[in-house]
Amino acid sequence: MNRKKGDKGFESPRPYKLTHQVVCINNINFQRKSVVGYVELTIFPTVANLNRIKLNSKQCRIYRVRVNDLEAAFIYNDPTLEVCHHESKQNLNYFSNAYAAAVSAVDPDAGNGELCIKVPSELWKHVDELKVLKVHINFSLDQPKGGLHFVVPDMEGNMAERGAHVFSCGYQNSTRFWFPCVDSYSELCTWKLEYTVDAAMVAVSNGDLVETVYTHDMRKKTFHYMLTIPTAASNISLAIGPFEILVDPYMHEVTHFCLPQLLPLLKHTTSYLHEVFEFYEEILTCRYPYSCFKTVFIDEAYVEVAAYASMSIFSTNLLHSAMIIDETPLTRRCLAQALAQQFFGCFISRMSWSDEWVLKGISGYIYGLWMKKTFGVNEYRHWIKQELDQIVAYELKTGGVLLHPIFGGGKEKDNPASHLHFSIKHPHTLSWEYYTMFQCKAHLVMRLIENRISMEFMLQVFNKLLSLASTASSQKFQSHMWSQMLVSTSGFLKSISNVSGKDIQPLIKQWVDQSGVVKFYGSFAFNRKRNVLELEIKQDYTSPGTQKYVGPLKVTVQELDGSFNHTLQIEENSLKHDIPCHSKSRRNKKKKIPLMNGEEVDMDLSAMDADSPLLWIRIDPDMSVLRKVEFEQSDFMWQYQLRYERDVVAQEEAILALEKFPTPASRLALTDILEQEQCFYRVRMLACFCLAKIANSMVSTWTGPPAMKSLFTRMFCCKTCPNIVKTNNFMNFQSYFLQKTMPVAMALLRDVHNLCPKEVLMFILDLIKYNDNRKNKFSDNYYRAELIDALANSVTPAVSVNNEVRTLDNLNPDVRLILEEITRFLNMEKLLPSYRHTITVSCLKAIRVLQKNGHVPSDPALFKSYAEYGHFVDVRIAALEAVVDYTKVDRSYEELQWLLSMVQNDPVPYIRHKILDMLTKNPPFTKNMESPLCNEALVDQLWKLMNSGTSHDWRLRCGAVDLYFTLFGLSRPSCLPLPELGLVLNLKEKKAVLNPTIIPESVANNQEPVISSNNHGQSVGFQNTEDDHLIKETASSISGHQQGVKRKADMPLGSPLEPGQILEKNEDSKVKLKIRFSNSQEEEEIDMDTVHDSQAFIYHHLNMLERPSTPGKEQSSGEITMHPVSAAPLSVFSKESNSSKHSDHHHHHHHEHKKKKKKHKHKHKHKHKHDTKEKEKDPFVFSNSPASARSIRSPSLSD
């Protein structure tokens, strides 16, 4: 981890250099979802005594390894399969540490890997001469759960007719899931890729397609790809399916692929791509680095956009026809994003994880430039503001996103992200949301750098990076040059200072090396005597996620005489800033007022303060600090700002501020903006919602028709009959978006009884009724969907008399009308489905709103049927969201179980991820809440999910961790019975606090092993075990063997085999394999011995109490005698010092106080636990890893 970063360039963590890799997939079986193939790595040792080669491989079954045609022994060990073997320590803090340790134990950037190959002794001499080695690995994959995703529709016909396809996917470096490799972004090599597929299929992969050859039986063909540009394994991808091929009519090197029948959509969707190409090539003054580019659109995508070397994999749902308005900009954005990552991310790779921000930053930044050019400055600034708001909100909520984590000595104190419940040392331990925000912050910081050094220099730096890389990539046989294609933070900063000559170190220190955003509070007073504006700017830098800002800050003051920029120096103690004003207040003279952009306008100045020349003030108008500004100025100033400031960001800020000033003047300002056609449409849309809020606040004094109604009538209804909307014509997109939004905002209006005015509801119903799209060139599906959203917005809680059951008879007549529409729309969707089923989505949401407001009986059955596999993904997500909401509102255990089982079993990775995400965002309960759902079985279930159930998908596992954190917090879940003994270990402070209930002798025995296994076990262990390795190997192979036997005995028939198990079999029968346990685990084993004893003790202890301990504990202790003096790392859980008190209380509480009361419940619990135990015994759902079986059983056996 602690790589030296300096001017010397890249130092490989591996004792060898990979120069070339062959991947050959001979057979792909769609029916069985299996893959058979081999890889061949050409490596040059860089040290003389290389005797181990560590590679990455997950879920692959490895049959045979040969090094220079000699059989080689190998060991497969993956600690991430099951992170914690101590079933009992169910606190997240412990898990996170263990998980981070496990991930770094196989981290290729630290020179580690799951697969360790022993170089045959015959070759040692060969190695000492540093001669080339060829490592040949035969492997297969059976029903992969991650990495490769098979989509096989269940219907008639052969695989090609069914549209079956397979593609690689994953989060960050996940290539190890589908073939053995060095799964690092920093190990570059050239590639030869071969795929033999059905003759009706096409295999799309990286590099140039050299040739396609039939097999002898002419039923299959082999695609031969060559990738001569050195590329990291993590950027290798594959998509196989019966794709339709479209050569881009503008650029013949670009080929697009889509699933059958979608070719017309593909043509339309990709017809724009060449412009993106031109744009990037022009600004970077660099040709696209690869000789070809391929886009593949596939179903059940893992992410919408995934960029790999010379190809990108997109979700098929991005395809659209010319009739669709809303999807078009979104899809184009995705295309542009993918292309930006081709330059930075695929072609230029990163040295280490801590340099990731540079790549994400640059690709995000040039994507932003493209956006500015394509959608205009307004859209760009709006986007920047949106991203800024997002990152600020996230950092303030969770406590900071660190772009460039540098890790010191690995001590816990240095942990830069102690506020987080996961480790940021490794991409695979990151929460997905954090990673999204990380990318967002990266490009915002790039923009800050641009502000500092100018765009011209910025582009020069990019050009320099690219040209260095392309020179390096053309050096075919000088693999040491290839590290020029890797970017590092220091290298990037160095070229910035070389090119621009400017020192941006403070900026980097502030935003890159440090996490947090700035929070400003501003207020002002005008000193009339001195004609000075006294501005006070305070900062909050004590709350989590904030930091102190010192440096320049731009303030723009609009006065009567014009707009003036002032740069203030924000310093430690200066809060007040005096800004001299240029103009005397002179409101009598009728003169035009010059604006920032040079425009001169007439203003009605009657609203402003007679004494002050100030119209409005803006702090940091260019968003050159990552900040949140809360600025106080009077309502008329906000109104002036809204009306006359030309910057859309200022307008949006003004609109948000005006929500607090429900006055007729605000109303007028907003209405004027709404009507102004030159105004940016997003501002107008925002104004709609603000107007609705203001109208609600002013409900008692509101005069005239409901807000926006007359406006809508004027803009979109017929002249002769104002109650009928014109037939749709969406040629003008601005008014289209406004037409969509206004009804949604109007439906939020409430009258004095807090009901939606009847007039508004009827108006919306009329819009639906008279909607006529026959003459329209565009589809109106989004418009209709928003009308349904409007209906849903108009729903207010039902007046219920003593909780009566909701039936049809007591249905509110208004709701009946709404329901009528929803029913009709939803049914029509079955016959004439809309694009992306937007209408179904809106209907489902509306039904949930009706349920939630008590108009319709709350029932998840409908949603569950729509959430099933086989519905369109948007529909499923909407339905699942409703079920998640139901789970929360109705506290339904059954639904929660249903959701969690879907997380485990659903075929679509995105859905699995999304369920966890939605549960985290809308949790059924949180850590501080009492809930009937919070019980031991659930803790156990989730624990297993993140501990071992999601080892095939990093993103999913991190999602499970997030959910666990939201539900139970960092420490031991409160619903678990407190352990009777054990010690409280505070991991952060490395302090062990004795649980008051524990017997004193245990401390001395156990404290040490626990700490060692927790904190430095795996990561440190790996480095210094190389030497004494051989000796240990023999010893451990014996125990390994025993374990194999034992495990097999335990294994129920028909349970899925994991790679580790196969190894065991091999060991017994054919190839002589040796199992070696990583040092960490050996330590753990030592640990486990004691743990085991203590567990036994606890078990018995608990048995006496007639209450099982923690759930999920295996019944290992039946055969073991009780050790009277033992202790339990089992009970280790980190809580602050008050935990002892708490536990005391809880203990007491549990034993006496509740005994009577909860007798029944108690029994039930017990029974339930019994169930879970049995469940666990049966198919080893999660714990069939080589490591897991050892964890508790092996000591007993070797005893």
Place this chain on the structure above:
Amino acid sequence: MIQSYISEIGRSAKSYCEHTARTQPTLSDIVVTLVEMGFNVETLPAYAKRSQRMVITAPPVTNQPVTPKALTAGQNKPHPPHIPGHFPEFPDPHTYIKTPTYREPVSDYQVLREKAASQRRDVERALTRFMAKTGETQSLFKDDVSTFPLIAARPFTVPYLTALLPSELEMQQMEETDSSEQDEQTDTENLPLHMSTEEAGPEKENSSVLQQSSSLAGSRNGEENVIDNPYLRPVKKPKIRRKK
């Protein structure tokens, strides 16, 4: 006898008249004929003035079918100047003049829209109700399944197809609007249309390349105007030497 006599008179009279280069026989022609046939012309006036001669009455003009006056609505149109007078007269006006018999059309926009909207709504409701009745349904209320029947959600085997492809109705609609708007809105409409034609060009090229390359059977000659895309190249035959 009489008939042949009379016809002989007529024939001869005609010959005489033609002989003198006329087309219509005159009285003198007939007199000459009669004389020729040996008839005493002098007796003819006396015969005509005999007392007991039979008088053939003129055909009864009065009871001639009174041309249905009821039908002659209005005056026959006089000939326009370019039609010669000898042409037949125009038929009666009623044979060609349309008389509007329906009611005044409802041209009120509001009513029309209202009608179209409610018609469509009725059709939709009837259709969905029918579909709901004939298939499985879901209900929002446990006690009542018929008031708001929802057609049961049925998973698709290939969900993205229905979700992404425009429905036939929409396609049809698009074609209609395309053709109708083509002449109305030239400025905005032409852009995408041009693009589609441009797109069509290279596609044709593509297909021709495909044919060409397949006919060439692998021996590609890299012409500049031909798209050389590896995915369009023919698949090679396996090499035989692989057999060991």
